[in-house]
Amino acid sequence: MTTWSDKILQLLRRMNNFYLPDSSRTTCFRFELGGEQVGWVPSNVASILSKFPEIFSPPRCGAITLRESFDSYEKRSEAVDDVLQSIRREGCLTVLKGWRDEKYDVMPRFCDTPLMCMERSATSLFGVKRYGVHINGYCRDENGELRMWLGRRSKTKQTYPGKLDNLAAGGLAAGISVKDTLIKECEEEACIPADIAETAHPVSTVSYTYEDKEGVFPESQFVFDLELPREFKPRIGDGEVQDFYLYSMDEVKEVLVSDDFKPNCAMVVLDFLIRHSYIQPDTGVCLKESALWPQH
């Protein structure tokens, strides 16, 4: 019988599978800019990039980089964008069918100055780290028990349509701050006004690297907790969410291990369960805040 913990472990292994023994990591090339790693290039992508030798250097010491003449943010961004548009027209990499016309910054670490920007849908071809903002929305009922707001993604979303999501979340686009992304996503997705969204507290980060046939996905989500007034109800804004639910923590635990949850949102919720003491080191999950140490 697969326990709750077993299913959580399956979720975590799946979402960090780039670091499992049989991943593609040993066959990937490092993507480097300015001598520092900024991504991972799967071997099939490296083959395609070799058709653009005026832009990409051939692999050397396990790394692929841009030609030295591309020595600025703008030059690198434009050169790579031209290549990606060309590959997109050929149609050989299906992930580019999800072209978003959104740029993501590329840098070694979050605090570094971006070295270039790249079309969002192409970032997995270069294993470029993607940052996002996720907001845990919750309130306390009349007994003081927490209830968590979850959203169900629209059926028209490009990824994980119809799956459960955090109250609001979004990727960190080039040039936009974490704060502004938080305010924007809260307003657009759930009609949460800025004066309420600004009370969200930064509490955690959730990081992982997964791979699938579309490439390598190193991601790091900035997690915020937002306690909402009990009478507040999120409303559908831009239609990215089709519905909102207010779940008890028991219900949250159940859906967490169903296939109904967008996986990275599930991990953000798991982190919430840990930080809010719903998970006990000795015993696993205990959902009654009044019984921190269950008898067994």
Next chain:
Amino acid sequence: MTTWSDKILQLLRRMNNFYLPDSSRTTCFRFELGGEQVGWVPSNVASILSKFPEIFSPPRCGAITLRESFDSYEKRSEAVDDVLQSIRREGCLTVLKGWRDEKYDVMPRFCDTPLMCMERSATSLFGVKRYGVHINGYCRDENGELRMWLGRRSKTKQTYPGKLDNLAAGGLAAGISVKDTLIKECEEEACIPADIAETAHPVSTVSYTYEDKEGVFPESQFVFDLELPREFKPRIGDGEVQDFYLYSMDEVKEVLVSDDFKPNCAMVVLDFLIRHSYIQPDTGVCLKESALWPQH
């Protein structure tokens, strides 16, 4: 000028240095029991173990294990203990001079049944994972601002004498639960009665692997937050702590990057700063809870 963040990064790299490119990891052997990895054996230790071929198999496929005849918790524990006592008598591995007569359980994951136990001071020779319990003690002043209790370790402690520590902390010895360890350490180190200690909330884990000349140290700390009544004062109990201080969060931030802090306790405090929103994704550290989004 080295910023606060730079110093924090130095702390983190030092405490997770086993995963840096130039670590000893590629020259270590996996320590395996029952076909599963339970540790890392540095090459100098592997050489010493080769003098006990009736207990340890020679390295095969990069792994060292016990002879098959040692097929129970007791048999494995006794066999390895005999070897360690022998090595201790010879005096060639200095870490064993810190013999504690405390046993630590050895298993692949925390939830697995222990396969053997091992003398605490020897665990780094086998890179066996060590678990501990750390308690962040804090209270709110009359303005609602958090203040954190820190302890200064006794000059007679075997490791990091005289350094700053969390309110209470201790290693997880074989056969003792996380809860019992928490209650025990709170009582012994800080005279916190059980009825108060039991209100500590499990909130996080902090995991890392460092190495030094004494071996490999994979560690995972179960972290608890304990909000104390404002009038409560921890008192010296068993003498492992020589003094307690109540610091403002500004003061906590400063000492965190001094050499005055036991490093793993510093990381537990860093995790506290993140979870309690003292660290902003966009700007770094902001210590005023009322100004979540500082103007700059």
